Amino acid sequence: MNTNREEINIVWLKRDLRLQDNEAICNALKSKKRILFLYVFEHSLMDDAHYSERHWNFIKQSLVDMNDDLKALGTKILCVNSEVVTVFNQLLDYYKIDTVFSHQETGLLITYNRDKDFARYCRNNSINWIENNNNGVLRGLLNRDDWFEKWDNYMDAPQITYKIKADKFLKIDKIKNIERSFFVSDLTTKEDSVFQKGGxxxxxxxxxxxxxxxxxxxxxxxxxxxxxxxxxxxxxxxxxxxxxxxxxxxxxxxxxxxxxxxxxxxxxxxxxxxxxxxxxxxxxEHTMEEASINKGYHKLKKSVSEVYQEAWRKGQTGFPLVDASMRCLNETGYLNFRMRSLLVSFFTHILWQPWQDATHHLSQQFLDFEPGIHFPQLQMQAAETGINNIRIYNPIKNSLDHDEEAVFIKKWVPELAKLTVAFIHEPYLMTTLDEHFNDFKLGENYPNPIVDGKIARKKASDILFNMRKNPDVISESYRILSKHTLSDRKKMLHTN
Known part of the structure; x- marks a missing residue:
């Protein structure tokens, strides 16, 4: 190890892939020490079932975009494939590390545990680690009594500005020297991808x-x-x-x-x-990643059907708008909010499957996968919070209301495109004669509905509305309202 190592600071980039209004960068620039930008493609995260290649490509494009701007400053981001502690151990062979700057990440349990391990590592190696607020989300809150006001104040505050001077950063030749000790990330991605490009x-x-x-x-x-x-x-x-x-x-x-x-x-x-x-x-309340926030719903048991779940994942349920939505999401990574809600409602209510079994497929497909949005929304749409209205989306009504001319369905379920609009929305209404005239066979050209929608909706409705009366659900609802919402929302329970 070089005993005459320069002491530097590191900006550890995670879900803050930008150079502007970035508090970690601002604080690093206040120091007199030179800065190294670092991004780690962590093996543990890349292997995690919540992520997919579309996410890593978006991140790579974002890093390329940042490097394009950093080139004028004679520096770049060190992008490596490894684990965070391993990377820092290797960096210590080249430099002393005074402070690591990053943002507070509201992530998966795996990143929470990673951060705890890294904090311990920093203490053991006399490294400071400063985590900064991210988008007005606050750590350590006990309730939400004045959260909206704090968020508004954060949003109304001036954006963080700073002058970036070239002499504040490690130069590219120094970074290339470091790279010889690492598995350097290949940041190239396909140019003809249908996904939104990062940066x-x-x-x-x-x-x-x-x-x-x-x-x-x-x-x-x-x-x-x-x-x-x-x-x-x-x-x-x-x-x-x-x-x-x-x-x-x-x-x-x-x-x-x-x-x-x-x-x-x-x-x-x-x-x-x-x-x-x-x-x-x-x-x-990070336990939402694995279990319903309202503990009263932990007693709700659903039989798992791999047949149902596979049909849902592939867009082969026999419900055209549901299938079009899933196929669109699988191919493009984007879907509007109502159709996302429809997919979750259909999975948890019509198919009566546990929301936990939808977690990985949806997170892999959503290009905008954000853990803090993903799990609360899954549970809200599954009607397992006890404080939100129970919404069991009718796939046929939504189809008729929001895709009247079946434009969306025709695009994503092309096997139905030649049918009349009425039959596109409900192909199972065709008689044998209708099938003959349309050269179409339900069950061959397109699946029969895998469940009876009306019966399934009534079953889900009866069970869920009855559970709202359960003392454990009610007790938990008060706890959730007290912790996560404004105090006057407690009145909801008395008016529902």
Whole structure:
């Protein structure tokens, strides 16, 4: 080991893949020590069932985008395949490490345990580790009595600005020397991918297009599976992976908000707050990753059917809008909120499967997978919180209401495209003569419904509404309301 090692600071990038409004970078720049940017493609995370190649490609594109800007400063991000503690052990052969700067990550249990191990490692090696607030989500809260006010104050505060000077960073030749001791990550990705491409520059292309024109139909099209792809912001993956901060988007939205468009941009801004609300909930109660937040529902047992689950994952359930939604998600990584809710409701209510069994497939498909959104939303749509309305989505009604001309279904379930619109929504209504005239055979060209939707909905409704009366569910509902919502929401339980 070199005894004359330079002492440096490290900015450990995780879900904050941007150079602007990044508190970790700002704090690192205040030090007189030179800085090394680091991203670790952790084997344990890459093997975790919640992630898939589409996530890692998005991250790689984000890192390439950052490196493009860092090139002018004569530096780049050290991107390696390993585990975090292993990387730091190897870095200590080259440099002394004074401080590591990163953001507070509200992640999976695996990242929480990783962070505990890393904190122990830092203490044992006399390394400071400073974690910064991320998007207004606060650590260590006991309740939410003044959380909205704190979040608003965070969003209204000036964005973090700093001057980045080239002499503050390790130079590329030094980083290339370090790379000889590591398995360096290959950041190349396919150019012709159908997924949204990662990076801050791409994020602002979507943001500017939304604020300038596309927001005009935001609320009109928000529930439409086809139209929402154009009129929504499409910023969720860029927020999830930190290509932009919510504060940047929040403040940009305010600059565009007028009396004329306040309905649309006001609704968009409120959704930024609710996004943080759900992550805060997960931050305060991480057991939601594996079990229902309302312990009263732990006694709810459902029989697992691999046949049902496989049909759902492949979009072969015999319910056209459900299948179109799943196929679209599998191929593009994006689906609007209502269709996501429909997929979860169908899985947990119509198929009567445990929400935990939907976790991995959906997280792998969502390009914008964010643990703090994922698990609270799964449980809310599965109606296992005890504080939210029970919504059992009717796939046929939603199909008729939101895809009237079956445009979305025709695109993603092309085997139905030649049928009349009425039969596209409900192909099982065809008679033998209808099938003959349409050269179509239900059960061969497209599956029969795998369950009777009406019977399944009634069964789920009866069980779930009855459970709302269970003393354990009610007791837990009070606890959840007290911990995770404003105090006056306790009145809900008395009015439901």
């Amino acid at each position: 801050t520059k791409m994020a602002w292309r979507y943001a500017n297009g939304f604020f300038e024109t596309r927001h005009k139909n935001y609320m009109y099209h928000i529930s439409k599976p086809t139209l929402s792809r154009e009129s929504s912001s499409r910023l969720s993956p860029y927020i999830a992976w930190g290509n932009v901060s919510i504060r940047q988007i929040y403040q940009k939205a305010l600059t565009h908000k007028t009396e004329e468009n306040k309905k649309h941009l006001g609704a968009f801004i409120s959704r930024l707050r609710w996004q943080a609300h759900f992550i805060q909930k997960f931050e305060m």
